[in-house]
Amino acid sequence: MITARHLTKTFHDQKRGAIRALDDVSFSCQPGRIFGLLGVNGAGKTTCLRMLATLLQPTSGTATVAGYDVMAAPAKVRASIGFLSSATALYDRLTAREMVEYFGRLHGMREEALGARLNELFVALDMNEIRDRRCSKLSTGMKQKVSIARTLVHDPAVMIFDEPTLGLDVLTARTVLSFIAQCGRQDKTVIFSTHVMSEVEKLCDTVAIIHQGRFLGEGTLSEWRERTGLRTLEDIFVRVVEAPR
């Protein structure tokens, strides 16, 4: 489970001064449900998810992930999550197996359990052929599969996806999306940020809209339709972000 309470993040820029990237954001995500964070580029989605993953510290407010406070127990938070974003790349000079093994070890897995988990993941993701191939030699789709295996190796209870399909072709994006859906079915707590409306419509149980660092509301797609009287998510999104505040 993820609970964010009044999360705020301010960056300081030499030219522009203080920039509030995230402003008093509160929400919660439940296990077995996919929580979609929808917003345009620069809305604050990445900042929010990086704070949940303890890569950034909140300026104020707090969050708990899998029962651990992001400020008080960041290592335990990281041990409980799988974080996948378009920016989380692979080590080119490691093979697919070495890459996944490395992260398993970093998560404190013992060799025997790691070996078994590796076999399970490589079969499930159909990666046995590329097992000993260096990551630099893999296609984008295969690389994404290795990244997925890397995030899943320690079987985390919480999955955080930050625009994971950004820059991917249709087929690779489908693999990633089906993997996200599968995580939901496995009772994991899933938070998924994107600016692609169709992905949210297809996957998310709850849709939250974020704009200019502010949280503009959350609900199921039918709740949003009821609230706005509009049909498509795109229309709903535009209405919400353009509404006078």
Added chain:
Amino acid sequence: MNLRPIAIVYAKELRDLLRDRRTLISMVVVPVIVLPAIMISLSFAATKIVGQARQEIPKIMLLGGADSPRTVDALRALHAFQFVPSQADFTNLISDKKIRAALEIPPRFDEAVEKGEPAVIRIYTYAGEMKSVLAAETLEQVLRQKRETIVSRRMAERHVAKELLTPFSIEKTNVASPKKVSGNLIGMILPYMVIIMCLTGAIYPAVDLTAGEKERGTMETLLCSPVARTDLVAAKGLVVLTVSLATAFLSVSANGLAVVVFSKVTSHAAKNPLPPMTLDPSSLVAVCVVMAPLAIFLSAAMLAIGLFARGSKEANSYMQPMLILAIVPAVAAALPGVELNYGLAFIPILNVSLASKEILTGTFHWNYLAVVFFSMCAYAVAAAGAAVAMFKRETVLFRT
């Protein structure tokens, strides 16, 4: 700090680096093959060129001497020179390397010598031009021998003992042990070489493991793991240190071997062969002890700079001036007259260079050595602290 994750990250980073052709080139190929090969080929080329120049019979222009046949005939009889007819523009001919030198014999030189009157023989040469200088040296040597012969003859004619001219002789005796002599020579070169190679060896891994990771997007992947950031810095720092020390060790061994091989091969031909190089193992251990905190300091400093940079290019542009900054004190230590004192013992790099120089000559000023060691430890801790602080700064980690 937790040793298990440090060991895991260390093993992975080292494996990753050793699979990179650029690491192998900077760590193995350049110090073990390229540098010794350049050194040996340049030395062989220089020896060959000097040898050829010495074997050449130089063209000498004889100016005057028609009325001094005894001197001229004696010079010709040596067959050490190829004499050419005199020309007015002999200075141009020397400058254009058409002839090596000119020998001006004053009018009635033989007659003046016979009468015991003073006379001046002039040698015209091209200063700095090796073959011309060698020709002039040979001419001077021949003329000096002729002068000595004349002096001996005159003294014999006047029944004056030879010893009158040399009331006493001077003898120089080296009291320094061979260890001190070779230690002094090695002490000038070894610390400089180790420091420069440590730094050169640290640059590439430091950039690759920090700015390079940010650039490639693997830093964020790594930061998602539960490993503490202090442990990540420790592991990365240890990898930089390992590569840096390996580069220095390989470089010193390979170049040392090259010097030994070269001096053995050319010892028969060398005019002043190098004294036998011996190193006391205990001195070598002491040098390693003094060098250790410096190597840690350099690795940590490089890591902190790499972390601060946005990308590899920026990191490299920060590190090149660092290399120059490090060369200056390393070279300063080799200058004559620069010796370790309390003030210099606090200046990083210079202090270790001077301390190593002293240790290698068998001099142990424990008070200075303690200041050098502990001040370098303090600098190393400060640099490591800076690297950890840099690794904890969000603004530094996520700016690209």
